[in-house]
Amino acid sequence: MEQVKSNMVLDAKGLACPMPIVKTKKAMKDVEAGQVVEVQATDKGSKADMEAWAKSSGHQYLGTIEDGDVLKHYIRKSNDEEKAERKHPNVANNEEFQNKLHANENIVVLDVREEAEYAFNHIKKSISIPLGELEARANELDKAAEIYVVCRTGSRSDMAAQKLTELGFSNVINVVPGMSEWNGETTSIGK
Amino acid sequence: MTVNVMTAGEVAKKVINKDALFILDVRNEDAFADWKIEGDNFDYFNIPYFELLDGVEGIMEKIPSDKEVLVVCAKEGSSVMVAEMLAEEGLTVSYLKGGMKSWSEHLEPVKVGDLKDGGELYQFVRIGKGCLSYMVISNGEAAIIDATRMTDVFLNFAESKGAKITNVLDTHLHADHISGGRSIAEKTNTTYWLPPKDAEEVTFDYATLEGGNVVTIGNTAIDIHALYSPGHTIGSTSFVVDEKFLLSGDILFIDSIGRPDLAGKAEDWVGDLRESLYTRYRELSGELVVLPAHFMIIDELNEDGSVAEKLGTLFVKNHGLNIDDEAEFRRLVTENLPPQPNAYQEIRETNMGKITPEEEKQREMEIGPNRCAVR
Numbered sequence: 001m002e003q004v005k006s007n008m009v010l011d012a013k014g015l016a017c018p019m020p021i022v023k024t025k026k027a028m029k030d031v032e033a034g035q036v037v038e039v040q041a042t043d044k045g046s047k048a049d050m051e052a053w054a055k056s057s058g059h060q061y062l063g064t065i066e067d068g069d070v071l072k073h074y075i076r077k078s079n080d081e082e083k084a085e086r087k088h089p090n091v092a093n094n095e096e097f098q099n100k101l102h103a104n105e106n107i108v109v110l111d112v113r114e115e116a117e118y119a120f121n122h123i124k125k126s127i128s129i130p131l132g133e134l135e136a137r138a139n140e141l142d143k144a145a146e147i148y149v150v151c152r153t154g155s156r157s158d159m160a161a162q163k164l165t166e167l168g169f170s171n172v173i174n175v176v177p178g179m180s181e182w183n184g185e186t187t188s189i190g191k
Numbered sequence: 192m193t194v195n196v197m198t199a200g201e202v203a204k205k206v207i208n209k210d211a212l213f214i215l216d217v218r219n220e221d222a223f224a225d226w227k228i229e230g231d232n233f234d235y236f237n238i239p240y241f242e243l244l245d246g247v248e249g250i251m252e253k254i255p256s257d258k259e260v261l262v263v264c265a266k267e268g269s270s271v272m273v274a275e276m277l278a279e280e281g282l283t284v285s286y287l288k289g290g291m292k293s294w295s296e297h298l299e300p301v302k303v304g305d306l307k308d309g310g311e312l313y314q315f316v317r318i319g320k321g322c323l324s325y326m327v328i329s330n331g332e333a334a335i336i337d338a339t340r341m342t343d344v345f346l347n348f349a350e351s352k353g354a355k356i357t358n359v360l361d362t363h364l365h366a367d368h369i370s371g372g373r374s375i376a377e378k379t380n381t382t383y384w385l386p387p388k389d390a391e392e393v394t395f396d397y398a399t400l401e402g403g404n405v406v407t408i409g410n411t412a413i414d415i416h417a418l419y420s421p422g423h424t425i426g427s428t429s430f431v432v433d434e435k436f437l438l439s440g441d442i443l444f445i446d447s448i449g450r451p452d453l454a455g456k457a458e459d460w461v462g463d464l465r466e467s468l469y470t471r472y473r474e475l476s477g478e479l480v481v482l483p484a485h486f487m488i489i490d491e492l493n494e495d496g497s498v499a500e501k502l503g504t505l506f507v508k509n510h511g512l513n514i515d516d517e518a519e520f521r522r523l524v525t526e527n528l529p530p531q532p533n534a535y536q537e538i539r540e541t542n543m544g545k546i547t548p549e550e551e552k553q554r555e556m557e558i559g560p561n562r563c564a565v566r
Contacts (some may be wrong), residue, residue: 019268025493056241
């Protein structure tokens with residue numbers, strides 16, 4: 001079974017509706033904005049409800065993995081990232097970035113979303129380093145490479161682009177908005 | 192104030208009596224849009240239960256004080272929670288016992304007629320899903336046609352009538368619901384009849400039901416004449432019972448006709464469908480009472496809750512029987528078809544005996560409307 005990283009695991013196994021959602025709603029108060037909760041449930045109806053509830057409450061439903069009788073739902077707590085002001089000057093929109101990908105140029109695509117977000121939907125060529133780990137793992141990247149940074153809306157990637165520039169990377173481009181409006185090819189866990 | 196319990200049977204009575212009811216459906220919006228409890232005088236408000244976890248104050252003004260209120264969810268749990276919250280706000284409301292799950296499984300037996308030798312014909316209206324099953328009872332024997340998987344209902348009903356089940360028949364291989372036919376035949380050690388052309392892939396033994404077969408129930412001979420009428424499936428067979436009733440399966444409904452596409456062969460079967468409806472049925476007496484295997488909308492129910500109409504009347508009123516132009520008919524039944532029934536491929540495989548899902552899985556597969564017709 002493939003593993004997806006989360007900040008908290010919530011056991012809602014054996015519970016019938018409405019309890020899986022009631023417990024998830026509570027658990028959301030105990031994690032920080034942007035963190036991922038894994039909800040384990042056996043109620044088959046919980047998938048549709050989890051998706052609908054996340055949409056209505058502003059949280060991000062990432063996906064569900066079926067592990068035998070257990071459904072593992074991944075939800076990321078909402079944050080105000082959309083409102084943050086972007087500062088990194090070098091920006092490409094989705095279309096420009098997609099052209100770049102299609103041209104098969106020698107570029108690096110860095111996805112700075114959480115691992116669970118990446119697991120359920122990402123661009124095949126991309127590599128995953130969540131924003132929180134970027135400083136420690138920047139040495140995995142080539143400072144001279146042309147690096148396109150993606151996240152969901154362009155905010156975390158903006159911060160990542162600034163961080164990389166600070167660390168001496170010379171050719172970093174922030175992709176705006178990124179995966180939330182991405183209609184190009186993607187892949188996911190299990191594919 | 193107080194929380195009451197309402198059973199699916201009580202709701203079914205309200206549908207048939209055209210009573211008023213206010214339904215607060217707390218399933219999520221997609222589920223509500225797909226399928227709900229239908230009644231002529233029912234009003235609805237849909238808000239998912241998870242919008243109400245912090246309280247129901249926000250919806251109090253949506254709930255009428257002069258109507259009976261029923262809270263409905265998928266399985267019951269959330270409706271109990273919401274009903275209790277409403278009661279705390281001072282309302283008297285009910286929740287639906289077993290939720291939409293039990294609504295989908297409820298069967299309402301309705302007598303549709305007497306037979307010549309004193310026997311009876313019953314229709315089992317699966318009101319939540321639109322499936323119709325039949326029991327022919329005569330002289331201590333019973334035949335069951337197009338049984339649903341709630342087999343106890345049929346077994347208990349036959350017992351209450353003092354009738355021994357002797358034959359079990361399906362008009363065709365169903366794609367919208369799981370047949371109870373094989374299970375009943377096994378439990379009662381009787382013959383299970385299936386049209387062979389629909390049964391080419393089945394994994395169990397059955398008796399081949401073909402045009403011209405006569406199955407006799409009771410010793411004074413209530414005959415069930417099989418009439419080959421392909422189109423919805425290649426094997427679809429109708430029955431003429433006691434020279435009075437036409438069990439039309441999924442070929443002809445009250446306000447619609449069968450769709451030919453559920454086995455992926457719309458183009459091949461449309462000609463058969465037209466032949467069955469426009470030639471074979473035309474040769475039958477207009478006095479026959481058509482008893483279909485489904486209804487689509489609640490308007491198709493008669494005053495007594497039955498779904499039945501004379502064939503002659505349908506030849507006048509049913510749009511699907513009145514399309515002179517063959518090309519137009521072809522378009523109607525192959526283009527702009529409604530979505531296919533939930534899990535219809537898995538349901539077909541279950542009915543062939545290829546897979547045997549657990550009961551919970553079977554319930555889930557059957558969720559939603561039957562969608563076997565085109566109008």
